[in-house]
Amino acid sequence: MSETAKTPTHYRLIAAFKAIGPYLRETLSKDGSYHFDCLSVCVDDAKSPEDREFWGWWLDLALVDGQFEATYQIGRYNQTGEWILESAPKSAINEINRTQEVFHQKLEATLKDKFELAVSIHDDSVEFV
Template identity: 40%
Template sequence: MISGSYAQLLKRFTELGPYIRETKCEETSFFFDCLAVCVSVKPSPESREFWGWWLNLHVQQDHFSYEYYFGLFDKNGNWSVSLIQGKENNEKVKSTLLNFYMRLQATLKELNIDLKPAIGFKDELIKITVS
């Protein structure tokens, strides 16, 4: 059984940095994202698009499960799965996810909660890099 209330967990996840999107969280799931690389600085700030990632964290009976995606955060504020264009952009997006994952894992370890990929989720990036 996961210990800690929703409010307590939300507070701990907020301490990880600007990744949590509280309005997209629910009692049994948490939503994190990162706008890692601006696609173009030419549009006005409110119209800019970003390469990045988002991660869904779900409460299970005895652990948290996760799945993450890479893609484009568009000017309307919506994520879509997409290949990141440009090698440097790709590296930056992946490194921000790995950095966040390590901090999330450490936080959950302090709370004695395991972190596992969601059933059916192929976690090649983190599995290869963190193992």
Template identity: 40%
Template sequence: MPTQVTFPSHGRLMTKLTALGPYLRQQQSSDGHFFFDCLASCINAKKEPEEREFWGWWLELTQSEGGFQYHYYFGRYDIHGDWLEDKVPAKHLEPVQQTLEDFYQKLSTLLEQEYALPIHPAPDLSAPTLSVSA
């Protein structure tokens, strides 16, 4: 007989997920769906702060029947505040990948150890092969 999965309330999850660091975008999250991102590497640090763009990642976590599933993407955060899926150049690749790996470790530890809720890739997620532009 399958074990009944108990999810914490949306408010409790928001509090715990916010505590993981500066990743959760509360305005883009809703009950059962959470949006995280990270501006890992500045593209143009010499520009004024409001004109800067970043390389990074975003991850969408969705409640599923037995836990959570996720999609994640790599790309560029533009001056309009939008994410554009894009190839991350070689000189920015390491910090982008490292911050995602670090975040995922914290996220999975929280969900699996504190709440006994497994986290899995979404069924339609194919492991992205990162391309390095010259």
């Protein structure tokens, strides 16, 4: 972003993040801080839909010094709609990593192409292999 350019507004960022796909949790986001998640793998698809839990990832994206820092976590999305930091089984890891990588590529491209902003991975972020 050039020296004279300003950081895009919260509303322009929200619109761009929504265009990436169904990952943005707008109600959990505020100006400069955005929350995303992805329910990648059903824990037990034999359960009725309202009782299902999912393995997946979530992301807290924060604007720091003119660029975004991404902190990803992996865990289980429980029946009450909360993320639990928990190791996913090996059978779910490949799909969780795939969905996270696809999302992150779209996020980087969107921020770079539309706003000339970069994304770095925060040190506290879980490593995706």
